[in-house]
Structures are given as structure tokens and as C-alpha cells.
Amino acid sequence: MRTQPLYLLNTVASPLAFLFFVVVASRGALLSYGILGGMILTVLTTGTGIQSDLVHYKQDMKFQDVVVSSPVEAPIYVAGIALSEFVYAVPGLVVFLLLSAVRFPGVPPTGFVYSLGGAATLFGALLLVWAFASALGFTIATYFQDIRETFVFSPLISLIMTTLPPVYYPISSIPASIRWAAYLSPTTYAADLVHRAVCGVHSACYEAPSLAAAGVDWAVLLGLTAVLFFLAATKARWREP
Amino acid sequence: MADAVSSRHLSKTYAYRGGSTVALEDVSFDIPAGETFGLIGRNGAGKTTFLRIAATQLLPTAGTVTVLGYDVAHEERQIRSRIAVVPQESRPLYFANTEELIVWYLRLRGMDRRESRRRANGVLEELGLEDVRRRLVSRLSGGQRRRVMAAMVLASDADLLFLDEPTTGLDPFARREVWGAIQRANRERRTVLLTTHYLDEAEALSSHLALLEGGHLVVSGTREALRARIQLPYRVTVDGTTGAEELSRYGTVSGFGDLRLVFAREREARELAQLALARGARLSLAPVSLEDVFLQLVGRPLDEGPEAESAEGAA
Ligand SMILES: Nc1ncnc2c1ncn2[C@@H]1O[C@H](COP(=O)(O)OP(=O)(O)OP(=O)(O)O)[C@@H](O)[C@H]1O
Ligand SMILES: [Mg+2]
Numbered sequence: 324m325r326t327q328p329l330y331l332l333n334t335v336a337s338p339l340a341f342l343f344f345v346v347v348a349s350r351g352a353l354l355s356y357g358i359l360g361g362m363i364l365t366v367l368t369t370g371t372g373i374q375s376d377l378v379h380y381k382q383d384m385k386f387q388d389v390v391v392s393s394p395v396e397a398p399i400y401v402a403g404i405a406l407s408e409f410v411y412a413v414p415g416l417v418v419f420l421l422l423s424a425v426r427f428p429g430v431p432p433t434g435f436v437y438s439l440g441g442a443a444t445l446f447g448a449l450l451l452v453w454a455f456a457s458a459l460g461f462t463i464a465t466y467f468q469d470i471r472e473t474f475v476f477s478p479l480i481s482l483i484m485t486t487l488p489p490v491y492y493p494i495s496s497i498p499a500s501i502r503w504a505a506y507l508s509p510t511t512y513a514a515d516l517v518h519r520a521v522c523g524v525h526s527a528c529y530e531a532p533s534l535a536a537a538g539v540d541w542a543v544l545l546g547l548t549a550v551l552f553f554l555a556a557t558k559a560r561w562r563e564p
Numbered sequence: 565m566a567d568a569v570s571s572r573h574l575s576k577t578y579a580y581r582g583g584s585t586v587a588l589e590d591v592s593f594d595i596p597a598g599e600t601f602g603l604i605g606r607n608g609a610g611k612t613t614f615l616r617i618a619a620t621q622l623l624p625t626a627g628t629v630t631v632l633g634y635d636v637a638h639e640e641r642q643i644r645s646r647i648a649v650v651p652q653e654s655r656p657l658y659f660a661n662t663e664e665l666i667v668w669y670l671r672l673r674g675m676d677r678r679e680s681r682r683r684a685n686g687v688l689e690e691l692g693l694e695d696v697r698r699r700l701v702s703r704l705s706g707g708q709r710r711r712v713m714a715a716m717v718l719a720s721d722a723d724l725l726f727l728d729e730p731t732t733g734l735d736p737f738a739r740r741e742v743w744g745a746i747q748r749a750n751r752e753r754r755t756v757l758l759t760t761h762y763l764d765e766a767e768a769l770s771s772h773l774a775l776l777e778g779g780h781l782v783v784s785g786t787r788e789a790l791r792a793r794i795q796l797p798y799r800v801t802v803d804g805t806t807g808a809e810e811l812s813r814y815g816t817v818s819g820f821g822d823l824r825l826v827f828a829r830e831r832e833a834r835e836l837a838q839l840a841l842a843r844g845a846r847l848s849l850a851p852v853s854l855e856d857v858f859l860q861l862v863g864r865p866l867d868e869g870p871e872a873e874s875a876e877g878a879a
Pocket of ligand 1: 578579580585586587605606607608609610611612613614652
């Protein structure tokens with residue numbers, strides 16, 4: 324896919340299309356949410372998206388077998404693939420960062436945010452989402468026999484983790500009776516962190532949710548990342564049973 | 565340490581939704597260190613399954629396999645640092661050029677840059693790949709890609725090499741080049757486990773062999789010991805127009821398809837050949853090969869295609 328740059332467009336197109344849809348549907352009210360949500364969706368799909376290439380390398384090229392029977396250990400292999408595929412996130416992140424610079428004019432060099440702390444929170448949260456999504460992508464990939472199975476799973480994960488939970492829209496839009504369900508998705512916490520940090524002073528762009536506080540958000544994201552790394556280490560089928 | 569690989573009562577059953585397949589059952593044999601060992605058998609006999617278990621890609625269901633003195637089930641780390649594998653039907657990653665890919669693989673295994681370059685150059689030359697060293701792997705032919713896989717592994721410093729049908733799809737010249745590289749690895753006292761459907765290849769390269777059939781070990785031993793299993797030195801192949809009963813007067817008869825194979829002593833072989841010629845039958849006469857041993861042991865041709873033809877073409 325390194326020889327097919329058009330593939331990059333794909334990773335920009337769907338978060339952008341979704342942003343467009345949300346903004347139009349909300350008559351512009353959710354633009355800020357959408358921009359930040361787009362970044363989360365971009366890193367999440369890039370992370371889980373490694374499963375397609377992992378399955379391709381394993382089943383079609385038998386490359387995973389070459390690596391298994393060598394001194395190279397699984398974390399190195401996965402990190403290598405995840406990093407090499409991070410290029411797919413770059414165009415999406417650039418587009419959304421530009422959009423947010425326009426939307427949240429601020430002080431250079433951070434530009435779109437009001438503080439370095441905000442920038443650190445944004446990148447920290449995105450990093451965690453990318454890390455746990457990659458671990459998830461790897462673990463799932465080792466169970467698949469055929470790359471076509473991943474074509475079903477990737478969009479499903481995206482749907483469950485970004486389209487349904489309050490990533491592109493505030494949690495208050497969800498009816499109170501089922502709001503608890505939103506807290507089942509880790510991306511809810513990431514979105515909360517990012518919105519809190521970036522639009523802290525833009526009152527229009529952030530509504531404090533009923534449950535989460537920044538500390539809780541970090542704890543959940545870190546905990547989940549640790550759990551998924553643990554699962555990857557113990558449950559992924561690096562060697563087949 | 566005398567044996568590079570030791571298998572004891574090894575069994576493997578693949579379980580999947582809706583059933584299971586027994587791929588290996590109670591398989592025990594040893595692969596001596598520093599030798600090239602040929603693992604042969606028909607499609608589905610269990611060769612790849614054995615190789616993948618020994619190469620720590622797959623867990624056994626029962627029994628033990630010791631590789632370089634370590635147990636495959638629990639000590640895979642110690643094993644992995646000293647082995648390298650060309651999986652069946654594996655293909656090289658396509659976004660690098662040939663030389664980069666080999667160097668990259670060696671670097672990944674922990675070799676330093678200079679040594680990696682030196683070895684990559686050596687193996688490219690040895691396997692006739694100098695012309696494509698700067699070509700993207702995605703622009704190589706199927707046989708060239710297969711050679712790149714072999715090159716990666718042969719250039720490594722692993723003590724034990726697993727080659728699962730490394731020469732499938734290669735032209736006769738390229739095949740000989742891979743043979744040369746395997747023989748060199750062998751001279752360096754590295755152990756090679758080779759699976760192949762080309763019995764001439766197995767015979768030319770392996771000092772020891774094992775034959776699997778339906779997940780069972782049929783026979784294993786040195787090449788000489790296996791050849792000696794057919795004590796009659798010649799094989800006469802005649803077409804089916806001559807009856808088996810008549811043929812049995814000349815030697816041991818076995819047959820497949822339209823052909824009858826008669827294993828005979830020199831005099832009988834000559835008489836039979838004259839008789840068949842006089843009748844205008846098609847025939848060939850050749851010294852027995854490993855292939856004959858396996859045709860006899862398994863009772864059917866190993867595989868349709870090149871091997872079956874070479875049995876006749878040998879004369
Ligand atoms: N992943 C798998 N799941 C289920 N059954 C399998 C699997 N891999 C192999 N088998 C079965 O196990 C048996 C042995 O297969 P194996 O690949 O070891 O044969 P082989 O000797 O390498 O054959 P070939 O010469 O065709 O490569 C076959 O019956 C095959 O169908
Ligand atoms: Mg096989």
C-alpha cells in the first residue's frame with residue numbers, strides 16, 4: 324500500500340464525510356465537536372486498521388511465520404507495523420488540525436489551543452487511543468484466517484467506538500435514560516478529555532458530562548490501554564494453538 | 565549435541581468449527597545436527613505441520629519436540645534466536661528492493677549493518693539475483709520472489725534453517741543455484757530441514773530423510789539405508805500391455821496407472837527389456853532411485869506431475 328498513495332485519501336475521507344454530515348444535521352452547531360471527534364476517529368481507525376495488513380502479511384504472505392521463527396518478538400513487529408501505518412493518520416490529522424486552528428484561533432505556537440497543557444492533553448489522548456486501537460487490531464487480527472473478515476470488523480469497531488458514542492456530539496444529546504451506555508465506550512472518555520482541554524474557554528464547545536472528570540477519563544483510558552496490551556500479550560495467537 | 569531436532573510421539577490435531585483433522589500421529593525421529601534432512605510425502609501428509617511445530621509457529625497436541633536442545637512448547641525464545649524459516653508459499657514484502665529487503669531482514673535479526681550488507685551481496689550473487697538487486701520486489705517474477713525468500717534465510721546466521729518447498733516454481737537453473745546455497749550452508753555445519761516434492765532434489769541434497777504418509781512416519785534414515793531397502797538394483801518401467809503375472813517372473817512388480825514397475829537384478833532386467841522391445845512395448849530401464857523406494861513404500865505415485873514423469877524419463 325506504500326505504492327498506492329490514493330489509499331491515504333480513504334483515511335481522510337470518511338472522518339471528513341462524517342464531520343460534514345454532523346455539521347449539516349446540526350446546522351453548524353456541532354462543528355467544534357466534529358473537528359475534535361474527527362481526530363479521534365482518524366487515530367482510532369488507523370490503529371484498528373492495522374489488522375487488515377497484519378492478516379494480509381500473516382495469511383497471504385506468510386510473513387508473520389517468518390517473524391515468529393526469528394529472534395524478533397511480537398511487540399517489536401506490531402510496533403513496527405503500527406508506526407509504519409501511522410502515515411495513514413497524518414493527512415487526516417493535518418486537515419483536522421488546520422480546521423481547528425481556524426475554529427479555535429489561539430496563541431502560537433500551539434495555535435488552536437489556549438495552552439500547552441491543552442495540546443499535551445490532546446496529543447496524549449490521541450496517542451492512547453491509537454495505542455489501544457493498535458493492540459486491539461493486532462489481537463483480533465491473529466484470530467482471522469482471511470483478510471475479508473477484517474473488512475467487516477474494522478467498520479464495526481469504528482461504528483461502536485466513534486459513530487455511536489458522543490465523540491462527534493455532546494453527551495447531553497443522548498437521552499438521560501441510556502446515557503450510561505456511552506460510558507461503555509473508551510472513546511467517550513477520550514472525547515471528553517479533548518473537548519475539555521481544547522475548548523475549555525469556548526463555552527459553546529464543551530458541556531460538562533454528568534459522570535466523567537479529567538482524572539476519571541485518564542484513568543479509564545490508561546487502564547483500558549493497559550488491559551488491551553495485556554490481552555495482546557496473553558491472548559493474541561502469535562503462535563497458533 | 566548430536567541432534568538438532570528430536571521428535572517424540574508427536575501428534576497434532578487441528579480443531580476447527582465443525583470438525584478436526586489429525587495431521588500428525590505419534591511421529592518420532594531425529595534430525596542430526598549439521599546435516600540436510602529431507603522431509604517428504606504426498607500433499608497433506610503433514611510435512612508443513614511438522615516443520616511449523618519445530619519452528620515454533622504451531623503448538624503440538626501431544627508429544628514433545630526438542631529443537632537445539634530446547635522444548636518447542638516452553639522454550640521457544642531460545643529456539644527462535646537460532647532458527648530461520650522459509651514458509652511454504654511465503655512471499656517477500658514488496659515495498660523494498662531486493663537488496664534492501666535482505667539487509668533489513670538480517671538487521672532485524674540483530675546483525676550489524678556491515679555484516680548484513682556483506683552477506684546480502686554474497687547471497688544475491690550466489691542465487692543469481694544480482695541483476696535485480698535494485699529492483700522493487702513487487703516487480704519481480706514469481707520465481708525471483710521465491711529466491712529472495714530463500715536468500716533472506718540462507719544469508720542469516722541461524723544454526724537451523726527450515727525450508728518448506730523452497731524451490732517450487734523455480735526454473736531448473738535457479739533450482740540448482742538454490743541447491744548450491746543449501747549445500748554451502750551445510751558445509752558451514754548448519755542444519756537444514758527441507759521439504760520438497762522433487763525427489764531428485766531430496767536425494768541430491770539430503771543425507772537423511774523421512775517419509776510421512778497420512779500423518780504417520782513411514783520410514784526415516786540415511787539416504788544410503790533407504791536406497792538399500794530395494795535390494796534389486798534396476799527398475800524397468802513398461803506399459804500395461806504386459807500382464808503382471810508374466811512380469812513377476814523377472815522381479816518385483818508394482819504399478820500405477822498404465823505403468824508397471826519391475827525391480828530386478830541386472831540379468832532379468834535385460835531379459836525383460838529385450839522381451840518388451842521385441843513386442844514393441846514402450847519401456848525404460850534405470851538404476852533404482854530414492855523415488856522408487858518411496859513409490860514402493862507408499863504404493864502409489866507421490867504426486868502427479870514432474871516426479872512421475874521423471875521416473876520414466878530417467879532411462
Ligand atoms: N490450519 C489448518 N486447519 C485445519 N487443517 C489443516 C490446517 N493445516 C493443515 N491441515 C490439514 O492437516 C493435514 C496436513 O497438512 P500439511 O499442510 O502439514 O501437509 P503437507 O504435507 O505440508 O502437504 P503439501 O505437500 O500439500 O504442502 C492435511 O490434511 C491438511 O488438510
Ligand atoms: Mg506443505
